[in-house]
Amino acid sequence: MDKTLVVMAAGLGSRYGGVKQMERLGPDGEILMEYAIYDALAAGFSRLVLIIKPHMLEDIRELFGDRIERSTGLRIGYAFQTPDRFTEARPEFSRRQKPFGTVHCVLCARELLNTPFAVMNADDYYGREAFEVMSSELDRLSSARDAAMVAYKLKNTVSPFGTVTRGVCRTEGGVLKGVTETYKIKLFPDGSIRSTEKGEDGPLLEPETPVSMNLWGFHPDILGVMDSYFADFLGRLQPGDEKSECLLPTMVGDLTDSGNISVSVLSTSDKWFGLTYKEDKPDAVKALSSLHESGVYPPSLWNK
Numbered sequence: 251m252d253k254t255l256v257v258m259a260a261g262l263g264s265r266y267g268g269v270k271q272m273e274r275l276g277p278d279g280e281i282l283m284e285y286a287i288y289d290a291l292a293a294g295f296s297r298l299v300l301i302i303k304p305h306m307l308e309d310i311r312e313l314f315g316d317r318i319e320r321s322t323g324l325r326i327g328y329a330f331q332t333p334d335r336f337t338e339a340r341p342e343f344s345r346r347q348k349p350f351g352t353v354h355c356v357l358c359a360r361e362l363l364n365t366p367f368a369v370m371n372a373d374d375y376y377g378r379e380a381f382e383v384m385s386s387e388l389d390r391l392s393s394a395r396d397a398a399m400v401a402y403k404l405k406n407t408v409s410p411f412g413t414v415t416r417g418v419c420r421t422e423g424g425v426l427k428g429v430t431e432t433y434k435i436k437l438f439p440d441g442s443i444r445s446t447e448k449g450e451d452g453p454l455l456e457p458e459t460p461v462s463m464n465l466w467g468f469h470p471d472i473l474g475v476m477d478s479y480f481a482d483f484l485g486r487l488q489p490g491d492e493k494s495e496c497l498l499p500t501m502v503g504d505l506t507d508s509g510n511i512s513v514s515v516l517s518t519s520d521k522w523f524g525l526t527y528k529e530d531k532p533d534a535v536k537a538l539s540s541l542h543e544s545g546v547y548p549p550s551l552w553n554k
Contacts, residue, residue: 351495377520417499
């Protein structure tokens with residue numbers, strides 16, 4: 251069965267202070283999303299769609315897109331997330347600066363998605379196991395009601411350099427029962443983890459808590475549901491709202507609560523790392539170097 255990997259790479263990277271998706275981190279100048287693409291292809295994905303801003307296209311092609319196509323024979327599909335798409339009902343938002351979020355991002359690739367697909371962030375390292383379990387699960391999806399996610403242990407997804415946002419999950423028998431988008435999760439020097447959105451003494455979070463890192467699996471029929479969900483979100487936006495986002499974890503949580511979707515929770519013991527803050531870069535470079543040296547990855551991901 252054909253399976254598509256969708257990479258969301260149009261984010262602003264405001265906390266990072268730049269276009270973090272373009273940072274060269276690997277020993278042969280690889281950027282972070284290349285590792286997920288490499289792992290996904292090895293796990294059986296046969297199609298690749300990159301969602302970017304229009305001005306990023308030539309840089310992406312020069313950095314790695316053309317090299318992947320030459321090395322693998324795969325033709326990459328490119329989609330553009332711009333604020334004028336799917337916002338005709340609210341034309342006053344057609345020039346908004348901040349992206350509308352990850353639901354809108356996926357919708358911007360709608361015309362390229364006709365197979366089961368996995369969705370991921372461009373600035374996260376997920377690990378090989380995540381794509382192996384996701385690839386197997388996509389073969390079992392049969393309708394918009396069927397979905398999957400890879401859950402990570404919270405302790406494996408925090409940054410020592412600042413707060414992060416995570417979809418905190420409630421599960422039962424391997425099925426998602428609810429997801430709460432939780433902001434300003436902070437790792438403290440004593441190893442404890444708290445939600446600090448309302449203050450440094452916020453509630454403690456269990457280190458083993460399963461969280462979403464935006465690695466979701468869907469049947470293509472979900473796109474119609476996403477369209478309706480985003481339209482409802484857009485209709486509720488107050489005039490002048492430049493910050494609210496329509497997020498995949500929130501959508502999945504709402505659809506789960508209403509009984510309109512059943513999400514299989516796939517576990518991984520891999521440790522996440524990524525580029526949330528500038529200070530994350532040295533550790534990411536070191537981690538990738540170690541993975542190459544240990545033989546997890548070849549000296550260069552792609553044939554030149």
